[in-house]
Amino acid sequence: NAGVTQTPKFRILKIGQSMTLQCTQDMNHNYMYWYRQDPGMGLKLIYYSVGAGITDKGEVPNGYNVSRSTTEDFPLRLELAAPSQTSVYFCASSYTDRNNEQFFGPGTRLTVL
Amino acid sequence: GDSVTQMEGPVTLSEEAFLTINCTYTATGYPSLFWYVQYPGEGLQLLLKATKADDKGSNKGFEATYRKETTSFHLEKGSVQVSDSAVYFCACYGQNFVFGPGTRLSVLP
Numbered sequence: 001n002a003g004v005t006q007t008p009k010f011r012i013l014k015i016g017q018s019m020t021l022q023c024t025q026d027m028n029h030n031y032m033y034w035y036r037q038d039p040g041m042g043l044k045l046i047y048y049s050v051g052a053g054i055t056d057k058g059e060v061p062n063g064y065n066v067s068r069s070t071t072e073d074f075p076l077r078l079e080l081a082a083p084s085q086t087s088v089y090f091c092a093s094s095y096t097d098r099n100n101e102q103f104f105g106p107g108t109r110l111t112v113l
Numbered sequence: 114g115d116s117v118t119q120m121e122g123p124v125t126l127s128e129e130a131f132l133t134i135n136c137t138y139t140a141t142g143y144p145s146l147f148w149y150v151q152y153p154g155e156g157l158q159l160l161l162k163a164t165k166a167d168d169k170g171s172n173k174g175f176e177a178t179y180r181k182e183t184t185s186f187h188l189e190k191g192s193v194q195v196s197d198s199a200v201y202f203c204a205c206y207g208q209n210f211v212f213g214p215g216t217r218l219s220v221l222p
Contacts, residue, residue, distance in 0.1 A: 004156070042117070042202060042212030043157075059209075090156055098210040099145050099164070104156030 002026050006091050006105035013081040013112045021076040021108050023091030031094045032074040033058075033102065034066065036087040043090065049074055050097075081112045115140040117205050117213035125219045126193055134188040134216045136177075140207030146170075146179055146186040147204040151215070157202060160188075193220045 007022045025032065030051045035043040045058030049068040063085060065077040074093075078085060088109050092102040120135040138144065145164045149157040161170030166181035177188045186203060198220045203213040 040214055042204075042214045045210070092156070099206055101159040101162075102149075102157070104158070106154070106156050 004091055004093055004103050004105035006089075006108050008108060009106070010109045011111070013078075013110065015081060015083065015112060017081050018077070018079050019081070019110075021078070021089055021091075021110075023074045023076065023105060024072050025074075025091075025093040025103070026072065027093060027095075027103065028071060029093035029095050029103070030071070031097060032068065033092045033094075033098075034064070034074070034076045035090045035092065036060065037090060037107075038087050046076065046089075078110075083112050086110060086112045115144065115205055115207045115209050115211045117203050117211050119201075119203050119213035119216050121214075121216070122200075123217040123219060125221065127221050128195055129192045130220075132188070132190040132193045132197075132218070134201055134203075134218070136186045136188065136203035136213060138184050138186065138203075138205040138211075140184075140205050140211075142207055143181075144205045144207035146177070147206070148175070148177055148186070148188050149202045149204060149212075151200045151202065153199070160201070193218070195220045195222050 004025045033048045034046040044060045047066040049055045091105040094102045116139045147162045148160040150160045151157045161172045163170040163179035169178045200215045202215045
């Protein structure tokens, strides 16, 4: 069991570029989440999904898009990167809602210059 | 809306010292409460949780008791080890799931 895997680990983008952060889980979890973690702050929810084909916005969705075509994969797309998107991004999954344990990936550190 | 307040860090302790990290929450109803831990270079891991008043969550020598009268869920450990050095996040799940800002703990040998 690999758990939750994320790629890449690090990335530097120029303003206006686009990229996709990959997230895969092998635990057959229905729920998946994308968070961002800014220095000295708790995690903020960007988007979440309760199953394949179903996604919804979290607290801070602007500038991001997601899709969930399979149970395993939940990619996060950044269009037109901005310096405000410099952060550490975590993908997580849980069997049901967040009252159950969330399993986190190791994170992607993104810098936008 | 729901919110979580944690004591500011960093907290630096010597090995075998007693640890308390304070956490208070604001939420309507009866939220579930969690402590997550983030070791260097890793994602968060669930440390313990409690789902109703007076419940005590415990794991790896850490404990926290759900106190509804004081809206608190303080994390304690009787004797910390160097391997406990990490960032600890308190979280609350009421209407929304909210993480606190995290408290960095460094344990010196």
